[in-house]
Amino acid sequence: MLLLLVEDLFLRYRGQAHPAVDGLSFSVERGEIFALLGPSGSGKTSTLRMIAGFERPERGRIVLDGRVIAGDGEFVPPERRNVGFVFQEFALFPHLTVMENVMFGLHGLPRDERAARAMEILERAQIAEHAGRYPRQLSGGQQQRVALARAMAPRPHVILMDEPFGSLDPDLREDARRKIRGVFREHEMSAVFVTHDQTEALGFADRIGVMRDGRIEQVGTPEELYNKPRTRFVAAFIGGANILSGTGRGDCVMTAIGRVPVDRRAVGDVTVAVRPEHLQMEAAVAGEPVGEVVSRVFHGHDLTIRVSFAGTEVAVWDDYRCPFHVGESVRVRAREKGVVVE
Numbered sequence: 562m563l564l565l566l567v568e569d570l571f572l573r574y575r576g577q578a579h580p581a582v583d584g585l586s587f588s589v590e591r592g593e594i595f596a597l598l599g600p601s602g603s604g605k606t607s608t609l610r611m612i613a614g615f616e617r618p619e620r621g622r623i624v625l626d627g628r629v630i631a632g633d634g635e636f637v638p639p640e641r642r643n644v645g646f647v648f649q650e651f652a653l654f655p656h657l658t659v660m661e662n663v664m665f666g667l668h669g670l671p672r673d674e675r676a677a678r679a680m681e682i683l684e685r686a687q688i689a690e691h692a693g694r695y696p697r698q699l700s701g702g703q704q705q706r707v708a709l710a711r712a713m714a715p716r717p718h719v720i721l722m723d724e725p726f727g728s729l730d731p732d733l734r735e736d737a738r739r740k741i742r743g744v745f746r747e748h749e750m751s752a753v754f755v756t757h758d759q760t761e762a763l764g765f766a767d768r769i770g771v772m773r774d775g776r777i778e779q780v781g782t783p784e785e786l787y788n789k790p791r792t793r794f795v796a797a798f799i800g801g802a803n804i805l806s807g808t809g810r811g812d813c814v815m816t817a818i819g820r821v822p823v824d825r826r827a828v829g830d831v832t833v834a835v836r837p838e839h840l841q842m843e844a845a846v847a848g849e850p851v852g853e854v855v856s857r858v859f860h861g862h863d864l865t866i867r868v869s870f871a872g873t874e875v876a877v878w879d880d881y882r883c884p885f886h887v888g889e890s891v892r893v894r895a896r897e898k899g900v901v902v903e
Contacts, residue, residue, distance in 0.1 A: 564626060564751050565589040565612070565719055571620035572607055581607040582618070583775035589719065592749040594742070596762040599772030600798070605755035608772075609721050612753065613646050614639035626718045645712030645720040649727050651704050653696040653711075659683065660692040663711045678714060686710040686744055701729045702737045709741060713750070722754035726761055738765050759799050763787070771795050789824075793902045796834035803835045803875045805899070814899065817873035819850045821895045832902050837878040839897035842866065845890045854889050868893055 566588050573580040582604040589595045597605045610616040612623055614630070614637065622632025625644070630637040653662050663679040670678070683689040686706040696704055705725065712720050725741075726734045742765055745752060756762050762769050763783040770777045771786065771794075779786060779795045790796035793804050807816035809827025814820075818840075821833055845851045852868040852875075859881070866877045868891060875893060885891050 562591045563588055564591045564593070565753070566624040567608070567612070567621070568624075568632075569621035570608065570611060570618045570623070572604075572611060572616060572618050580604075580775050582611070585621070585772075585775065585777055587770045587777060587780055589751060589753060591751055593767045594745055594752045594754070594765060596766035596769045597753065597755045597772055598757070598759060598762040598769050598798075600757055603772040604775040605757075605772055606723055607775075609723055609753065609755050612719075613644055613721055614642050643715070643718050645715065645717035647705075647708050647712050647720060647722040647725055649724040651696075651708040651728075653704060653707060655696055658693055658695055659688065659699070659707050662696070662707055663714050666711055666715050679710075682710045682714045683707075685713070685748060687740060700733070702733045702740075705729065705737055706740065706744075709744065719751045719753060722752060724756055725754055726758070727756070734761070735764075741765075763799070771798060788900075790834055790900060790902055793832055793834065796900065796902050800836060801876065802900075803837065803840070804902075805833050805835060805873070805875070807831055807833060809901075814901070817850060817870040818852065818868075818875060818893045818895075821899045822897075824898045824900050827901050833899040834902050835875075835895055835899040836897070837865070837876040839895060839899075840875065840877045841894050841896045842868070842877055842879065842883070842885055843892045843894060846892050849892050851890050852893055854885050854887050854891060857883075857885075857887055 568586050570582050570585040571580060572582040597608060599605055611618050617636055618631055623630050629635045630642050660679055663682055664675045667675040667678055683692055686709055688703060688706045726737055729737055768782055769786055770780045773794055779791050786799050796802040797804055805816040807814040809829055809831040811826055813822050814827050814831050814833045823833055850870055852870040854866060855869045856867040858865045864879050864883050866879060868875055
């Protein structure tokens with residue numbers, strides 16, 4: 562069931578030549594975690610701020626739970642939108658305990674009801690045992706769950722999160738993503754979060770909107786975006802696909818690395834995206850394009866190897882047993898179909 566509808570949003574900041582958001586549209590279902598993914602300056606945070614009510618769009622509209630909150634001559638202020646917001650730096654009050662931080666947003670209720678609601682939410686966020694502590698006494702991951710609990714306490718329609726894992730140490734991010742996703746799943750909560758980290762988006766979101774220059778290039782599930790990118794930008798940004806130009810010959814494209822089978826019929830000048838894990842290196846074969854191994858990066862369980870074909874360089878992911886080293890000549894073969902992109 563539809564919860565949030567964003568239609569044709571446009572926003573330009575004063576003094577800027579290009580709009581921050583330009584004709585942006587997407588929707589979010591109830592209980593869905595939706596990510597806005599893109600590089601810095603693509604308009605992700607501006608979009609989140611318009612949903613929250615911190616910015617007013619010049620064009621378009623936002624509908625939340627069947628109510629127009631921006632556009633069509635309406636503009637509902639942030640405090641009346643019933644949305645929760647989790648900032649990148651969490652923005653906890655250092656002089657308040659965990660319990661007091663969560664109670665802060667529960668205005669208009671008797672203190673005992675506020676305390677009961679706050680404890681309920683802290684238990685949901687698996688942080689209740691630290692209710693009497695201060696933020697400085699908590700780890701980054703624990704502070705994040707307190708910020709989430711504070712946003713959840715007023716029972717918002719949707720929780721908005723701006724780079725929610727960006728300030729955590731790398732070794733804490735995976736654990737934090739798992740725990741917070743579990744909270745959302747258990748309580749069928751809806752969320753929109755922005756990130757520039759593709760790993761974060763792929764592992765946390767149900768669906769992703771890939772943004773570029775204030776627009777969404779493609780919306781889909783993590784699997785759809787990874788396996789069926791529509792544009793070269795999406796293919797390169799999600800998973801770092803190799804982008805190859807070539808000549809379409811029906812069921813394949815002839816490229817610098819040789820014949821690449823493709824997912825749909827291709828004729829004439831074509832661009833094809835091929836994932837590094839879909840390429841395989843073999844000993845050079847007479848009559849086939851030959852490349853030179855120019856780098857080999859060891860990751861423990863696997864390797865990233867780059868192979869140059871007369872100026873065209875491709876990345877190949879192989880396991881730790883790969884026998885080829887820098888300076889050697891190899892053939893690179895596509896063992897899965899490439900995706901024809903715009």
